Amino acid sequence: MHAAWTVKHKPHSLSEVIGNSNAIQKLSKWVKSWEKGVPKKRAAFLYGPPGVGKTVSVETMANDSGMELVERNASDYRTADAVERFAGLASQYGTLDGRRRLILLDEMDGITGTADRGGVRAAIEVVKEARCPVVLAANDAYDRKFSTLRKYCLLIEFSKPTVLQIASHLKRICRQEGIEADDNVLKFVAERSGRDVRSAVNDLQALAQGRKRLTHEDVSWLAERDRKEVIFNILRTVFYSGDTWEAKKASDAADVDADMLFEWIYENVPRHFTDPRDLARAMNALSLADIYRGRIRSTQNWSLLKYVFDFMIGGVAVARERSKPGGWVPFKFPGRIMVMGQTKGLRARQSSIGMKIRKRCHISSVRAVKEVIPYLRIIFESNAEMAAGLTSWLDLDEDMLEYLAGGKRQANAIAKRLA
Amino acid sequence: MSFEMWTEKYRPRSLEEIMNQKEIVERLKSFTNARNIPHCIFAGPPGTGKTTAALCLAHDLYGEGWREHLMELNASDERGINVVRETVKTFARTRSIGEIPFKILILDEADNMTSDAQQALRRTMERFTETCRFILICNYSGKIIEPIQSRCAPFRFSYLRREDHDTYLRAIVEKENVELPDTGLNAIFDVCEGDLRKAVNTLQAAASLDREINSETVYSVVGRANPTDVKDMITQAMKGEFIEARKQLRDMIVRSGVAGSDIIKQIHSEIFRSGLPDKWKIRLADAVGEIDFRMVQGANEEVQLSALLARLGEAGLEMKRGS
Numbered sequence: 001m002h003a004a005w006t007v008k009h010k011p012h013s014l015s016e017v018i019g020n021s022n023a024i025q026k027l028s029k030w031v032k033s034w035e036k037g038v039p040k041k042r043a044a045f046l047y048g049p050p051g052v053g054k055t056v057s058v059e060t061m062a063n064d065s066g067m068e069l070v071e072r073n074a075s076d077y078r079t080a081d082a083v084e085r086f087a088g089l090a091s092q093y094g095t096l097d098g099r100r101r102l103i104l105l106d107e108m109d110g111i112t113g114t115a116d117r118g119g120v121r122a123a124i125e126v127v128k129e130a131r132c133p134v135v136l137a138a139n140d141a142y143d144r145k146f147s148t149l150r151k152y153c154l155l156i157e158f159s160k161p162t163v164l165q166i167a168s169h170l171k172r173i174c175r176q177e178g179i180e181a182d183d184n185v186l187k188f189v190a191e192r193s194g195r196d197v198r199s200a201v202n203d204l205q206a207l208a209q210g211r212k213r214l215t216h217e218d219v220s221w222l223a224e225r226d227r228k229e230v231i232f233n234i235l236r237t238v239f240y241s242g243d244t245w246e247a248k249k250a251s252d253a254a255d256v257d258a259d260m261l262f263e264w265i266y267e268n269v270p271r272h273f274t275d276p277r278d279l280a281r282a283m284n285a286l287s288l289a290d291i292y293r294g295r296i297r298s299t300q301n302w303s304l305l306k307y308v309f310d311f312m313i314g315g316v317a318v319a320r321e322r323s324k325p326g327g328w329v330p331f332k333f334p335g336r337i338m339v340m341g342q343t344k345g346l347r348a349r350q351s352s353i354g355m356k357i358r359k360r361c362h363i364s365s366v367r368a369v370k371e372v373i374p375y376l377r378i379i380f381e382s383n384a385e386m387a388a389g390l391t392s393w394l395d396l397d398e399d400m401l402e403y404l405a406g407g408k409r410q411a412n413a414i415a416k417r418l419a
Numbered sequence: 420m421s422f423e424m425w426t427e428k429y430r431p432r433s434l435e436e437i438m439n440q441k442e443i444v445e446r447l448k449s450f451t452n453a454r455n456i457p458h459c460i461f462a463g464p465p466g467t468g469k470t471t472a473a474l475c476l477a478h479d480l481y482g483e484g485w486r487e488h489l490m491e492l493n494a495s496d497e498r499g500i501n502v503v504r505e506t507v508k509t510f511a512r513t514r515s516i517g518e519i520p521f522k523i524l525i526l527d528e529a530d531n532m533t534s535d536a537q538q539a540l541r542r543t544m545e546r547f548t549e550t551c552r553f554i555l556i557c558n559y560s561g562k563i564i565e566p567i568q569s570r571c572a573p574f575r576f577s578y579l580r581r582e583d584h585d586t587y588l589r590a591i592v593e594k595e596n597v598e599l600p601d602t603g604l605n606a607i608f609d610v611c612e613g614d615l616r617k618a619v620n621t622l623q624a625a626a627s628l629d630r631e632i633n634s635e636t637v638y639s640v641v642g643r644a645n646p647t648d649v650k651d652m653i654t655q656a657m658k659g660e661f662i663e664a665r666k667q668l669r670d671m672i673v674r675s676g677v678a679g680s681d682i683i684k685q686i687h688s689e690i691f692r693s694g695l696p697d698k699w700k701i702r703l704a705d706a707v708g709e710i711d712f713r714m715v716q717g718a719n720e721e722v723q724l725s726a727l728l729a730r731l732g733e734a735g736l737e738m739k740r741g742s
Binding site for chain 1: 422423424426427430465470474491493494495496527528533534535562616617620621623624626627628640643644645659661662665666669673674676677678710713716717718719721722723725726728729730732733735736
């Protein structure tokens, strides 16, 4: 029912192709030069990463200049035989109806050694004999198999468009589809695609089709999904491979924040190490990792970070001796981070009271929270008179008073004595 | 009626009023008599009078306007190197007006400074010795870098002796018009172990509950200040219910704000109060002590204590198997 947006919104004219203006200019100049006779280089070799517009540039160029495009890609010319048959077309200057011809040999990387024996050699023959422009396209023109072919070609490099260029392309598509989308959202989609226009458009379709609006919430889970997948992979290896080397490799390969990874492992270890002896070993490894985190904090010597990984990855990996994998146990989001989130308001209150105490009591606000507030709460809950005195002595506001008093009623009773 | 925190209200103002740490006080008095002090490190456990001694020293040295010549910084709140670079330096380099040519900078909880900041501090101390003397206060002088230690006169504070503790608290209750029978006094010393700040806070909270402070009042204060069911947590852990035990631990630390050092102290005494075989008490004491030490080294309290809970779970299993 819905066409793929990559096809539906494909550029029709060269001017709609995004990015690579230099490469495109070079290409069209070369094609134009054929009008004055066969140029020195009979073929152009376009190379660059996938989804940057190599094929579409050739297609729109043919369209713009009214040429007939004859296109073959790797799936068509597997062998020398097939390519030679195709060569006949290239040796003619134009078509019967007088239109000139443009030949595109796409996906040249797809010609592989044994299966397509002779494929590249045959392509060379085609180029040598060509009487119309031949364009070749591949990701890597410097592959060894192209070394001879390269000599006959004008090399044109295509590079990735910028995030902004892709985002504005996506915006155009959104406009045509009647979708409202924030620029930031589109930039995010563009970035996540690795600046591959084709996959950015595919992603956009998956996210936005059938919607009127595309907001940040609609796309943010994408990043979350990627990150979680990465972390789950590490956790699986750390918990079940039993191999320090494997586990460390998995965590090295993924660029995950060490503290975040620690929290995930710390949260999930007890759910996967069911034997108490294994669990004690794993938790001890985490305890040691944590000591090195403390040492890094106090010395700021980040080269100690490798020991954190030794223990939290390697140490945990070898802790499993008796625990049997108990079926599928889902990985749980770090509870400590959740609790910290839930208690953020509470802690902010405590620390603001701590700051007040600090002004009066020659003690840090950090320690005041732990060492003075508990006693203040007892006083405020049970003795309104003493609490009133302390409220003005410490210069507490209503909010702080209510927290220490443990409720509105007692807070009011204390406040009455203040007046 | 006006109320303050008793810890401040009854904090000695002058070295003359300090009743404990006799040797230290004598040496400090000789400084004030000479009207000159070196850089100092005051090290010792909490609640033993380190900050008080520093404040008294400044008071006795400068007289009434002493606060103008003094800056108090707390490394737990401002531990970064920038504080040293900016705040400390600005204060240290300007000359003091008055008879005494230097100011005093008290750096409390200095063992919480990063070693970068300590290095920066070391240079500042050297450059501005003429205009500023430093008093570094810490629990463990071992966490102060060697070059700073060697530039300072060291003072080691120890826990209050029982009679000093008693005299101090008795003086307070007399002025505050509350009664403190021996049972209450014993209970306070039992719980606070000579940490005078904690003792005075406990006393004041107890006084807010009742005019007569007996052991019951004290223990109810302690129970409410540390709402920890350490016993239940240990039981869960030894049964192998680690996740439940860790959840209880997390609630204590994050929601109730109980200090990890208090929790481990209670775990320790709970183990010795329990009916476990003596052999196991000793084995577990080793585990508890090790974790206690790791926490002192500056590791995360919850992570360390939960490693201990896991060890308790392992011990529970081993005991069941009779090893």
